[in-house]
Amino acid sequence: MTDAKQKVVVVPCSGIGKPLGTVSREAAYELCDNLRPERTRLVALSKLVLGDAEARDQVRTSPAITIDGCKQMCASKLVKHHGGRVAHEVAVFDAVRNHKDLKPKGIAELNPEGRELARVLAGELAVELDAIGGSAAEEGGPHA
Ligand code: SF4
Numbered sequence: 001m002t003d004a005k006q007k008v009v010v011v012p013c014s015g016i017g018k019p020l021g022t023v024s025r026e027a028a029y030e031l032c033d034n035l036r037p038e039r040t041r042l043v044a045l046s047k048l049v050l051g052d053a054e055a056r057d058q059v060r061t062s063p064a065i066t067i068d069g070c071k072q073m074c075a076s077k078l079v080k081h082h083g084g085r086v087a088h089e090v091a092v093f094d095a096v097r098n099h100k101d102l103k104p105k106g107i108a109e110l111n112p113e114g115r116e117l118a119r120v121l122a123g124e125l126a127v128e129l130d131a132i133g134g135s136a137a138e139e140g141g142p143h144a
Helices: 019-035 046-047 053-061 074-081 092-098 112-128
Strands: 010-012 041-044 064-068 087-089
Touching: 010 019, 010 046, 010 053, 010 074, 019 041, 019 064, 019 112, 046 053, 046 074, 053 112, 064 074, 064 092, 064 112, 074 087, 087 092, 087 112, 092 112
Parallel strands: 010 041, 010 064, 064 087
Antiparallel strands: none
């Protein structure tokens, strides 16, 4: 028996001080608070960095969507490091290339283009999330 509505953990990177990192967090909030609150659970990267037991357990028991600012892919790497499975990963860096008219600026407060990029990215991730169904066991994948 499978749980088709399994929660998905959403892990944005912690690119504090960088517009790309701010977009990743804003996109995560939009996805988790507004677009798919019933299917998502936001996990702060800082908790994984600190080895928080609850955060580790959440990434080990649910598929993850990671939202990273740049190609360093810190969130994706940390989820995998803690035994989680990344069902979908995205870098804001790539999203900027795909949406050249939406250049994020600002850190504490994004410019309108940055906020729009976060909304667009969250919408794209909601579509990806809807394609993630069933249990983690059903989806398989390494847990090394
Ligand atoms: S993925 Fe890039 S922006 Fe995000 S925390 Fe890592 S180095 Fe910083």
